Amino acid sequence: MKHFAEMAREVFPLRQSPLVHCITNNVTIETMANALLYIDAQPIMTNDIREFPALFKQTDSLLLNLGSLSKERENTLLTAAKMAKEEKSFVVDIVGATSAPIAQQLAQQLARQKPNVLKGNISEMRAFCGLKTTGKGVDSSSSDQSEDELEELIGALKQQDPAVTYLATGKKDVIVSKKGTWVMENGVEELQRFIGSGDLLGALIAALLGEQIDNLSAVIFALSYLNICGEYTSENLGPVYGLADFRHETLNQLSLLKTLNQNWFNQTKGRKQ
Numbered sequence: 001m002k003h004f005a006e007m008a009r010e011v012f013p014l015r016q017s018p019l020v021h022c023i024t025n026n027v028t029i030e031t032m033a034n035a036l037l038y039i040d041a042q043p044i045m046t047n048d049i050r051e052f053p054a055l056f057k058q059t060d061s062l063l064l065n066l067g068s069l070s071k072e073r074e075n076t077l078l079t080a081a082k083m084a085k086e087e088k089s090f091v092v093d094i095v096g097a098t099s100a101p102i103a104q105q106l107a108q109q110l111a112r113q114k115p116n117v118l119k120g121n122i123s124e125m126r127a128f129c130g131l132k133t134t135g136k137g138v139d140s141s142s143s144d145q146s147e148d149e150l151e152e153l154i155g156a157l158k159q160q161d162p163a164v165t166y167l168a169t170g171k172k173d174v175i176v177s178k179k180g181t182w183v184m185e186n187g188v189e190e191l192q193r194f195i196g197s198g199d200l201l202g203a204l205i206a207a208l209l210g211e212q213i214d215n216l217s218a219v220i221f222a223l224s225y226l227n228i229c230g231e232y233t234s235e236n237l238g239p240v241y242g243l244a245d246f247r248h249e250t251l252n253q254l255s256l257l258k259t260l261n262q263n264w265f266n267q268t269k270g271r272k273q
């Protein structure tokens with residue numbers, strides 16, 4: 001992790017205020033837009049494909065999130081991915097691939113457009129690889145996260161297109177890239193218990209790609225930053241707190257940690273396999 005530790009101070013605060021175009025679900029769209037502002041990026045949440053040619057000239061990166069899909073959004077996502085292919089950095093978040101066959105199919109189609117990063121929770125990523133999963137809805141299951149299950153997922157991700165960097169989130173997070181495999185261990189359980197933590201993570205990765213940070217580093221820094229914000233929150237809120245306060249304070253930390261503790265990356269737990 002030494003290489004990343006040296007780079008970390010250069011990453012946050014962001015210098016270029018990247019403009020991130022997000023095509024995303026209706027549930028967490030506002031949380032995602034604010035999370036981007038809190039890390040000094042700029043969001044634009046445009047679904048209208050008529051706007052894309054002009055918009056693509058301005059944006060630095062693109063996020064495609066498959067949650068709460070509709071026929072129209074499916075078309076919007078495919079159009080954006082085709083335009084982005086080899087032209088613009090983009091992240092695909094395969095929300096719902098565990099439970100919705102159409103989202104699963106769309107995830108495969110979008111993967112063929114070679115996103116920089118394709119992510120989902122561990123159950124969604126198991127579904128993506130064709131492995132059995134006990135995940136339901138948009139949440140992962142704990143039984144998909146045993147050591148054996150993680151090893152199986154890592155093996156399956158290594159068989160996927162090596163042009164793409166893969167992130168599977170959960171208690172432990174798995175990153176598979178052509179540069180190697182990492183298992184990261186930051187975060188607290190409450191992060192899984194507010195809706196949109198995974199969604200906003202996809203947008204943070206896109207923001208770092210928009211700063212021309214390489215795929216693997218963008219994933220490691222965005223993931224570690226969010227999870228360490230969660231850890232700070234859990235330590236500082238006291239012995240008893242509600243989940244709404246946890247959510248609120250974690251979002252606050254996104255805006256604070258980068259300036260209050262420039263050594264935040266020293267708290268990263270994880271290893272290359």
Ligand SMILES: Nc1ncnc2c1ncn2[C@@H]1O[C@H](COP(=O)(O)OP(=O)(O)OP(=O)(O)O)[C@@H](O)[C@H]1O
Nearest residue numbers: 121169170171187188189191192195196197198199
């Ligand atoms: N049990 C846990 N312990 C520690 N960190 C966790 C845990 N579960 C999730 N996280 C962290 O929370 C973040 C979101 O991961 P999660 O897998 O919950 O995403 P998700 O299911 O896609 O979320 P959502 O659908 O609500 O957007 C990641 O940074 C992940 O590392």
Ligand SMILES: Cc1ncsc1CCO
Nearest residue numbers: 025027067068095138199
């Ligand atoms: C709850 C929910 N349903 C569809 S998308 C979404 C947000 C989680 O990603």
Ligand SMILES: [Mg+2]
Nearest residue numbers: 095121198199
């Ligand atoms: Mg998710």
